[in-house]
Amino acid sequence: MPNVVTRFAPSPTGFLHIGGARTALFNLLYARRNGGKFILRIEDTDQERSTPEAVRAILDGMTWLGITWDEGPHFQMERMDLYRKEAGRLLREGKAYRCVCTKEELDARREEMTARKEKPRYDGRCRDLAPGATEGKPSVLRFKAPRTGQTVVRDLLRGDVVYENAELDDLVLLRTDGSPTYNFVVVIDDASMGITHVLRGDDHLNNTPKQVLLYEALGYPLPRFGHFPLIHGMEGGKLSKRQDDVSVMAYREKGFLPEAMVNYLVRLGWGHGDQEIFSMVEMQDLFSLEHVGKSPSKFNLDKLLHLNAHYIKMAEPERIANLLVPFLAKRGIDAKPLPWLTAAVRTLLERSRTLEEMAESAEYYFRPKPAEPKVAAKFLTPEIAPVLLEVADAFSALEDFKADMEDALNEVVERRGGNLKIHQPIRVALTGGTASPGLFEVMEILGRDEVVRRLRGAAGRIGA
RNA sequence: GGUCCCAUCGUCUAGUGGCCCAGGACGCCGCCCUCUCACGGCGGUAGCGAGGGUUCGAACCCCUCUGGGACCGCCA
Numbered sequence: 230m231p232n233v234v235t236r237f238a239p240s241p242t243g244f245l246h247i248g249g250a251r252t253a254l255f256n257l258l259y260a261r262r263n264g265g266k267f268i269l270r271i272e273d274t275d276q277e278r279s280t281p282e283a284v285r286a287i288l289d290g291m292t293w294l295g296i297t298w299d300e301g302p303h304f305q306m307e308r309m310d311l312y313r314k315e316a317g318r319l320l321r322e323g324k325a326y327r328c329v330c331t332k333e334e335l336d337a338r339r340e341e342m343t344a345r346k347e348k349p350r351y352d353g354r355c356r357d358l359a360p361g362a363t364e365g366k367p368s369v370l371r372f373k374a375p376r377t378g379q380t381v382v383r384d385l386l387r388g389d390v391v392y393e394n395a396e397l398d399d400l401v402l403l404r405t406d407g408s409p410t411y412n413f414v415v416v417i418d419d420a421s422m423g424i425t426h427v428l429r430g431d432d433h434l435n436n437t438p439k440q441v442l443l444y445e446a447l448g449y450p451l452p453r454f455g456h457f458p459l460i461h462g463m464e465g466g467k468l469s470k471r472q473d474d475v476s477v478m479a480y481r482e483k484g485f486l487p488e489a490m491v492n493y494l495v496r497l498g499w500g501h502g503d504q505e506i507f508s509m510v511e512m513q514d515l516f517s518l519e520h521v522g523k524s525p526s527k528f529n530l531d532k533l534l535h536l537n538a539h540y541i542k543m544a545e546p547e548r549i550a551n552l553l554v555p556f557l558a559k560r561g562i563d564a565k566p567l568p569w570l571t572a573a574v575r576t577l578l579e580r581s582r583t584l585e586e587m588a589e590s591a592e593y594y595f596r597p598k599p600a601e602p603k604v605a606a607k608f609l610t611p612e613i614a615p616v617l618l619e620v621a622d623a624f625s626a627l628e629d630f631k632a633d634m635e636d637a638l639n640e641v642v643e644r645r646g647g648n649l650k651i652h653q654p655i656r657v658a659l660t661g662g663t664a665s666p667g668l669f670e671v672m673e674i675l676g677r678d679e680v681v682r683r684l685r686g687a688a689g690r691i692g693a
Numbered sequence: 694g695g696u697c698c699c700a701u702c703g704u705c706u707a708g709u710g711g712c713c714c715a716g717g718a719c720g721c722c723g724c725c726c727u728c729u730c731a732c733g734g735c736g737g738u739a740g741c742g743a744g745g746g747u748u749c750g751a752a753c754c755c756c757u758c759u760g761g762g763a764c765c766g767c768c769a
Contacts, residue, residue: 240769275768332767339766348695348765369767387698396696396765404767411769435697435764458699459763466762496718500706503717522706525762529704532719542732580731652728664730
C-alpha cells in the first residue's frame with residue numbers, strides 16, 4: 230500500500246471545469262511527488278443531474294491535459310450496497326435516526342430562521358422520536374451529530390480550524406428514496422479506498438467537520454485534509470459561464486495546447502521560486518503543498534495566451550501542422566498535414582498565440598485574400614501597378630525561384646532608382662494584409678507561379 | 694444573518710524577523726533588431742489594504758478594522 234493515495238472526485242453534471250482540472254492536477258502531482266497513487270472516482274449519486282455524456286467529457290478533458298489516473302474510474306452508483314450497509318450500522322448503533330419532516334416543512338422552517346436572521350439549519354425535532362413513531366411514514370436517515378464540544382479540522386494548508394459542534398447540522402445520510410447523499414458517501418468512499426490525503430477546493434472546508442464526525446461515528450481512521458483556494462473569474466468572484474470559459478475543452482477548441490493549459494493551471498495557486506515554465510515531469514518532481522497559496526487567484530487570459538504562444542513556438546512543426554488541420558477546416562480549408570503545410574506552419578510558429586490565430590493567419594497560403602479597401606488604397610496605388618507587373622515578369626523568368634527571388638526583386642528596385650518602397654505593396658498583393666512572416670518566406674511557400682498570379686491580379690485590380 | 698477562510702504591483706506569484714527603500718512573470722510604455730507583424734534583447738511603470746501593538750529590527754508575529762470569498766439543501 231503506497232503511503233500516499235489521493236483522488237479526484239467530480240460529479241458528472243457538466244464539463245470538466247477549470248477549477249476541477251486544477252484540483253485533479255494538484256492531486257495527481259501530490260501523489261506523483263510522493264510515490265503514491267491517484268484515483269479517479271465519479272460522484273454520481275445525484276441521478277437527476279448525472280449523465281454519461283458528462284462522464285465522457287470529464288474523462289476526455291483529463292486525458293487531453295495528460296492528467297492520468299492510476300485507478301478507476303470508480304462509480305458510486307456501483308457501491309450502493311456498501312452505503313446501505315453502513316447506514317444500517319449507524320442506525321443500529323444509535324448514531325443515526327429516521328426523520329419524517331417533509332421537504333416543505335423544512336423549507337418553511339428554514340425561511341423562518343432566515344427571517345429571524347439566524348443560521349438556517351435542522352432543528353432536530355425527530356432526533357428523539359420513539360422508535361416506532363416513524364413506522365410506515367416516508368422518512369430520511371439523519372446523522373445524530375453531537376450537540377456539544379468542538380470538532381477540529383487539521384488542514385494541511387490552513388492549520389487547525391475549530392468548529393463548535395453546536396453549529397453543525399444533523400445532515401441527511403439517506404434520502405427518502407434510500408439513495409445516499411454526498412457527505413455520507415464521500416466519507417465511506419475515501420475511507421474504503423484508502424485515501425490518505427483529501428485535497429480539494431475551499432468550498433468543501435465547511436463540510437469537513439461534518440465529515441470528520443462521520444469518520445468518527447463510522448470508526449474509520451481520519452485522512453489528512455487540505456483545502457486550496459478557488460479560482461476566480463477575470464472580473465473577480467466565481468468563474469462565471471457568462472464572462473469566462475469555464476470548460477477545459479473550450480480552450481482546446483480555441484486552439485490552446487494542453488501543456489500550456491497545465492502549466493498555467495499549476496501556477497494558479499502554486500509557485501516554485503521564479504520559475505514560470507514547467508513540464509509535467511518537472512511539476513511532478515517539484516510540487517509541494519507548502520508552496521500552495523492560501524488566497525484565491527483570478528483567471529488571467531493574457532498569461533495563458535502568453536504561455537500558449539511559448540509552447541507553440543517550442544513545439545514540433547509537424548505536430549502543430551496536424552493539430553491545425555481541424556482549425557483550417559473550420560474556415561473551409563481542406564488541408565492535409567503535408568510537408569508543405571508544415572513549412573507554412575513553421576513561418577507562423579512565433580506569431581501565433583493560439584491555433585485559431587494561426588489558422589486565421591494561414592488563410593492566404595491557401596487562397597488569395599483581397600486587401601481591405603483602406604489598405605489597398607494606401608499600398609496598391611496606380612503608381613505601384615507597373616512595378617508589380619515588372620516584378621511578376623522578373624519572377625516568372627526565374628528557374629530557381631527560391632534562390633534568386635531576392636536578387637530579382639533588388640534588380641527591379643535598382644532599375645527604378647534604388648529607394649523604392651516595394652515590400653509592403655507586394656506583401657499586401659500576396660497576403661491581403663500588412664503583417665505577415667518574412668516576405669521571402671511567404672513567397673517560397675506560395676511558389677513562383679502563385680506569386681506571379683497574385684502580383685498580376687493585384688496590378689489588374691488597380692487598373693479597374 | 695451565522696460560521697469559516699483569505700489579504701504583496703492591474704493580474705499570477707517569490708518572500709516564513711535582518712539578505713527586501715520587496716524579486717520574477719503577464720500586461721502596459723519606451724528603445725534596439727528589422728521588408729511588415731511577431732520573436733528576441735535592453736530599459737521603464739506599478740505593490741506589502743488601514744490602524745494599533747510585540748521587537749534593537751517587521752511584508753513576515755499578535756490584535757482591531759476594512760475588503761474579498763466559501764458554506765449554511767433529501768446538490769456535489
